[in-house]
Amino acid sequence: MLPEIENLLHLQEADKEIRRLQDEIAELPKRVAAIEHKLADTKAQLERAQTAVKADEATRRKHETTITDLRGKISKYRDQSLDVKTNDQYKALLHEIQFAEKEIAATEDKILELMLNAEARDKEVKAAQAELKAEAAEIEKEKADARQRTAEDEKQLTDWRGKRDQMRAGVNEDLLRHYERVSKFRGTGISEVRDHKCMACQVMLRPQTYNDVRTGQQTVVCDSCQRILYFNPANEMQALEPEHKRSRRHHPKIDAPQAWYYRQEFADAGEVFLCLANAGGQASRRVFDMHTGRLFGAILTREGDYRHAFPEDITGAIRLNGSWTERDMENWGTEMPMTALDSLHTDLEAARYEMSSRTSTKSESPAVPTEQAAS
Numbered sequence: 609m610l611p612e613i614e615n616l617l618h619l620q621e622a623d624k625e626i627r628r629l630q631d632e633i634a635e636l637p638k639r640v641a642a643i644e645h646k647l648a649d650t651k652a653q654l655e656r657a658q659t660a661v662k663a664d665e666a667t668r669r670k671h672e673t674t675i676t677d678l679r680g681k682i683s684k685y686r687d688q689s690l691d692v693k694t695n696d697q698y699k700a701l702l703h704e705i706q707f708a709e710k711e712i713a714a715t716e717d718k719i720l721e722l723m724l725n726a727e728a729r730d731k732e733v734k735a736a737q738a739e740l741k742a743e744a745a746e747i748e749k750e751k752a753d754a755r756q757r758t759a760e761d762e763k764q765l766t767d768w769r770g771k772r773d774q775m776r777a778g779v780n781e782d783l784l785r786h787y788e789r790v791s792k793f794r795g796t797g798i799s800e801v802r803d804h805k806c807m808a809c810q811v812m813l814r815p816q817t818y819n820d821v822r823t824g825q826q827t828v829v830c831d832s833c834q835r836i837l838y839f840n841p842a843n844e845m846q847a848l849e850p851e852h853k854r855s856r857r858h859h860p861k862i863d864a865p866q867a868w869y870y871r872q873e874f875a876d877a878g879e880v881f882l883c884l885a886n887a888g889g890q891a892s893r894r895v896f897d898m899h900t901g902r903l904f905g906a907i908l909t910r911e912g913d914y915r916h917a918f919p920e921d922i923t924g925a926i927r928l929n930g931s932w933t934e935r936d937m938e939n940w941g942t943e944m945p946m947t948a949l950d951s952l953h954t955d956l957e958a959a960r961y962e963m964s965s966r967t968s969t970k971s972e973s974p975a976v977p978t979e980q981a982a983s
């Protein structure tokens with residue numbers, strides 16, 4: 609991995625941490641404000657309950673005055689009744705007394721109702737008071753916590769900003785500008801490549817791009833999301849692992865009439881895929897650039913089967929799964945299609961994984977799927 613890429617990874621980590629801390633610092637006052645809002649609600653509720661209690665008490669006093677007044681009237685009527693001259697006058701006073709007594713009874717009922725209500729109101733007030741007390745204590749604690757957390761965050765933020773500046777100094781200016789532009793729009797500016805994919809945008813890379821990232825000799829950006837790409841072989845192994853644990857890689861048949869191989873070096877073409885085939889007592893060889901899928905040179909034909917005709921090509925090559933008809937390959941012209949190229953790349957990854965896991969588990973068989981010339 610290029611040291612610049614490593615610096616960018618650390619830079620991305622610092623940027624992420626700085627954003628998290630800034631968000632947290634911004635979030636703390638909001639939390640305190642939310643509790644303060646709740647506290648204000650409880651206060652208003654308490655005030656309403658207290659006002660209602662006072663109003664009820666006033667109503668009750670008014671009713672009591674009414675009763676006192678009515679009792680005064682009754683007593684006055686009784687006094688008058690002693691002095692009446694006629695039966696009609698007496699009846700009229702008696703009627704007044706009965707009316708006042710009915711009024712008293714009705715008012716007493718209203719007072720009783722208010723007394724029953726008062727119990728419920730009292731409970732409301734007490735509950736609101738208790739809640740207010742608890743919330744007031746909570747808000748003090750929250751405020752203290754928020755102050756402490758903010759101070760800690762600010763300190764960490766200063767540390768991370770220092771680290772960020774240090775990392776920025778270790779990245780070339782153009783690359784840094786690119787990283788920051790993409791970060792600004794996409795949240796991150798660098799992405800890992802796994803299993804031929806940009807892990808950030810999940811788009812498959814072209815074989816050439818993938819290879820450039822793998823070799824790690826130059827900085828490469830994702831065609832789709834513009835993030836700077838990097839490759840971590842350890843993660844690539846993990847990414848491949850579950851698939852290969854589920855089903856072992858299918859092994860190509862040794863006597864197949866067509867065989868595909870990967871060679872790291874071929875003449876001056878570099879990495880290639882070879883297709884060797886037997887047909888009508890003759891062996892043919894096609895060579896494809898592994899990154900572009902382009903046919904390299906002419907199709908070569910020799911007498912006999914390919915194992916005897918092209919032993920130098922088979923030795924040290926990695927045998928791959930692949931089978932296309934002669935007619936298919938004629939239709940390809942000078943470039944194999946992406947689907948074929950991808951399937952060879954995928955199988956090569958699987959073969960490499962198989963080789964590495966065999967080496968690491970020290971299996972009894974040295975079964976590295978490179979081939980020796982069979983003679």
Ligand SMILES: [Zn+2]
Binds near residue numbers: 806831
């Ligand atoms: Zn991408």
